[in-house]
Amino acid sequence: MSTPKAVRADTRFRRLREKGSKDFDLACAIIDAAFVCHVGFVADGLPYVIPMALARDGKSLLLHGSVASRLMKNLASGLPSCVTVTHLDGLVLARSAFNSSMNYRSVMVFGNASPVTDPDEKRRGLELLTDHLLPGRRSDIRESTRKELNATTLLALPIERFSAKVSDGPPEDPAKDRNTPVWAGVVPLTLERGKPESAPDMPDGIPLPDYL
Amino acid sequence: MSTPKAVRADTRFRRLREKGSKDFDLACAIIDAAFVCHVGFVADGLPYVIPMALARDGKSLLLHGSVASRLMKNLASGLPSCVTVTHLDGLVLARSAFNSSMNYRSVMVFGNASPVTDPDEKRRGLELLTDHLLPGRRSDIRESTRKELNATTLLALPIERFSAKVSDGPPEDPAKDRNTPVWAGVVPLTLERGKPESAPDMPDGIPLPDYL
Numbered sequence A, B: 001m002s003t004p005k006a007v008r009a010d011t012r013f014r015r016l017r018e019k020g021s022k023d024f025d026l027a028c029a030i031i032d033a034a035f036v037c038h039v040g041f042v043a044d045g046l047p048y049v050i051p052m053a054l055a056r057d058g059k060s061l062l063l064h065g066s067v068a069s070r071l072m073k074n075l076a077s078g079l080p081s082c083v084t085v086t087h088l089d090g091l092v093l094a095r096s097a098f099n100s101s102m103n104y105r106s107v108m109v110f111g112n113a114s115p116v117t118d119p120d121e122k123r124r125g126l127e128l129l130t131d132h133l134l135p136g137r138r139s140d141i142r143e144s145t146r147k148e149l150n151a152t153t154l155l156a157l158p159i160e161r162f163s164a165k166v167s168d169g170p171p172e173d174p175a176k177d178r179n180t181p182v183w184a185g186v187v188p189l190t191l192e193r194g195k196p197e198s199a200p201d202m203p204d205g206i207p208l209p210d211y212l
Helices: A024-032 A070-076 A119-133 A146-150 B024-032 B070-076 B119-133 B146-150
Strands: A036-043 A046-053 A055-057 A060-066 A080-093 A101-112 A152-158 A161-167 A185-193 B036-043 B046-053 B055-057 B060-066 B080-093 B101-112 B152-158 B161-167 B185-193
Touching (some): A024 A055, A024 A080, A036 B046, A036 B080, A046 A060, A046 A119, A046 B036, A046 B080, A046 B101, A070 A152, A080 B036, A080 B046, A119 A146, A119 A152, A146 A152, B024 B055, B024 B161, B036 B060, B046 B060, B046 B119, B060 B070, B060 B119, B070 B152, B101 B152, B146 B152
Antiparallel strands (some): A036 A046, A055 A060, A060 A152, A080 A101, A080 A185, A185 B185, B036 B080, B060 B152, B080 B101, B080 B185
């Protein structure tokens, strides 16, 4: 890899400055509300963007994957990464295509992830990933075995260099468009849970857990 | 930029081969069902991942943005990009954390985007972006002005080098875990539209359009 690791990502806002924020709590709230992030890294000079599960441990974003995966090996080697989390909150329908947009919450975290190798810390981090996916679930399932822990790479990325953006509210049309007899507004979008589908190989008589 | 543009992205599947697909129709279906993609590129050797709206024009993925944005300038210059589209379809709850996962549909498109400069093609491409967001909407709103078109960069990325992955179905636990008295299955997740919220500056008496 010829990537210069010392260069700092440029997190200044150039466009839509008013939507930008350096607020750590905001960044954490966006991360905590997400099931997936998009992890970007550079290999042989080319960009790759891969969806992954995530969780947060205080001031670190956690990622995990198979020790056998190229992605995890690349990231664990300390490559610069950009982890982006996006929630799409709505379609913003203005009176023109030009002013139509989307409402969203997004955060980009820049930095070099490092593997969590201490066995206790690693177990705790992986538990946070399970808790993040579904609070309460962990009390129902068995503990991970040593073999499973060894087969998993856990990475921590400091939430230090980041950029959060939030776009919300109604469309903003120029005055000349505002009296057009066209409906304008926001169509909210939310990720909703559907009815749980039991695994076909489950023994009879097992009830749906309370956390579902 | 020292990025070697001639290097081809490596789209071979290494992990989870059975989930991978080179199927063009599948890639298109994943793209067509999405409101946002995550666009990755390299600047000064560092990765950036940015959420953007998207649409498809036949064998090209379309992106757009302000001519003033650094992102659009970077991409329009022919930088290698990786555009990833992900739909999260469900939480897959196995009898162990290790075998728990997510169901998803995802496609990564690799390549160099190029600006669409022909005025008619550009207008048509931007119309596709509006149609993609909300079919039917365009018949209600005014045409874009020449000034608006000039303020917008439209980029086309060929859907040629891509990699689609789909993970679906129930959890797959090893035999020894299957008789555990623990609920296992899938919690489906879908992006749902909420009740439209009218813009506060809308004249009275404008009904909600049929397409909403």
